[in-house]
Amino acid sequence: MWARELAVSAPGKVILHGEHAVVLGKVALAVALDLRTFLRLRPGAEGRLSVSLPGVGVRRSWDTPSLRALRGRIAADGDESKSPSIEQLDALREFAGIAAGASAPDSLATLAFLYMCLAVSAKYGDVPSVDIVVWSELPTGAGLGSSAAYAVCLAAALLMLCGAISCPLQEGQSTARWTEEELTLINSWAFRGEQVIHGNPSGVDNAVGTWGGALRYQAGKITPLKRVPTLRILLTNTKVPRSTKVLVAGVKEKILKFPAIMNPVLDSIDAISQECQSVLEAMPANPSPEHYPVLEEFFDINQHHLNVLGVGHPSLDRLCQVTASHSLHSKLTGAGGGGCGITLLPPDTSPLAVEAAKQDLCACGFECWETKIGAPGVTLHSCSSLSAQVLHALAQS
Known part of the structure; x- marks a missing residue:
């Protein structure tokens, strides 16, 4: 049973330099943007998992037995520790009532949520009954890493709910961040969420959302800069x-x-x-x-x-x-x-x-x-520390 109300946030990204040249093996610099996506966790009705994404018009709820049954189908179709397969995604679409080939933001966001929830719980244990609300300061489809910020928030929240990573926020603290090892795990799962949405992402956007600051990207290698000014x-x-x-x-x-x-x-x-x-x-x-x-x-x-x-x-x-x-x-x-x-x-x-x-x-x-x-990466917040604007937006859902 999850008994705390907390929030997770992750930044968007912009490319500072290296657009298009990076496709041909040159260096690109990606930096974290201090426009963030926020995910609120709240204890939910027993035996149900609910998600609300007001920015793309999604409000869904599923009972735990149905999700467990679907998880069994997903695991039977292949190794749930690997990147999402066509068979797994087809099973998720059928379960969620999403048409084959649907690429609207609401369909992809729902698909990514279900995939990450089931794959994480298959490896680390059931996700407890919670209500999840996600709201973003980032516009969708503008090349600012909105889908990656969503995937990073989801990965951090789900891994924490299942006990795969700690809940680092102590009583009285307003914010906290995870260890480097935990951030690496968050990033790897966020990348899989990005694969559901984009098919073949570079991994830059989710890495920026995870670590923040600035990253150097060249020929598939991602390296955080040693020091980044704001x-x-x-x-x-x-x-x-x-x-x-x-x-x-x-x-x-x-x-x-x-x-x-x-x-x-x-x-x-x-x-x-x-x-x-x-x-x-x-x-x-x-x-x-x-x-x-x-x-x-x-x-x-x-x-x-x-x-x-x-x-x-x-x-x-x-x-x-x-x-x-x-x-x-x-x-x-x-x-x-x-x-x-x-x-x-x-x-x-x-x-x-x-x-x-x-x-x-x-x-x-x-x-x-x-x-x-140069903003910080994925962060855990006490809800009382969030701005009035963010609290209002999360409450509206």
């Missing part, structure tokens, strides 16, 4: 939809067409990522204004490179022009072709300048958040 940024969603698959294909086509021109561009993006890593690791935790000019130059150069690769967009050009008019430096983050951009906010930037930039960007039809990068 940097203020303006995150802007242009709301222009884009296809990552189409953009990646376009970059490859351009490289094949003009290798002598494009390969040096990729090498330069790689050098920016590596130089930026060195600068970040040498910066103090709370950098002063004089630390920013080199980071701003990296943003400017890399944005030009990404336009050369063909992944820019008029909306992103407009974003850069608007922020430049307020003496701020921006670049796209993620796949490009629309989507999101990030703007550095040095500590000496006046609040009036930030507000004016936000107003001008919103006037373009964009959505803005003033936030930070």
Whole structure:
């Protein structure tokens, strides 16, 4: 019987440098975004497991015997300790009434929840009767790691409920984090949740959600940076939809067409990522204004490179022009072709300048958040320590 009310949170992510070049073996830097997904655990009705995901319109409840029976089918179809099989996912879809091939966020979120719940409980013991509510500050489908933050929160909560990891929050504490060994286990299960949602994820998003800070990614190898300062940024969603698959294909086509021109561009993006890593690791935790000019130059150069690769967009050009008019430096983050951009906010930037930039960007039809990068990874909270906004959002479900 689970008797405590607690919350778990995990951050989203942005790519600081290395978009598209990373697909070709170059270095990328991914950083944790201080927009978070929150999962609340509360004791539930005996013999039932309930989940509510108000952001995607999911509210489901299952009785424990039905879940145990389904767990038996999942285990019979294959080794539950391996990545999800087609047979396992088909059984889950049938149980949940999800049509084959359904890819809407509500279907994928429900599928990931069921898979992780049953696979974790098959290995570590029954999940007790609880009510789970998940709410996120992250928009879905914007390339900000919202699905990974969800999977990380789920993994941490389910592993803790089954006793596979500790409950590190002591009486009187507001937050706590798990040991490195426990974080590694959380990350491995979160990756399996990401496999349900995305099929073949890189593992970067869930690693950022687990460890926070910043990570270096190259050729499948993920390495946390030794030290990461907390940097203020303006995150802007242009709301222009884009296809990552189409953009990646376009970059490859351009490289094949003009290798002598494009390969040096990729090498330069790689050098920016590596130089930026060195600068970040040498910066103090709370950098002063004089630390920013080199980071701003990296943003400017890399944005030009990404336009050369063909992944820019008029909306992103407009974003850069608007922020430049307020003496701020921006670049796209993620796949490009629309989507999101990030703007550095040095500590000496006046609040009036930030507000004016936000107003001008919103006037373009964009959505803005003033936030930070270098945020902590998955964290356990006492519910009383959460902000009024988060508590209200969780209570609304």
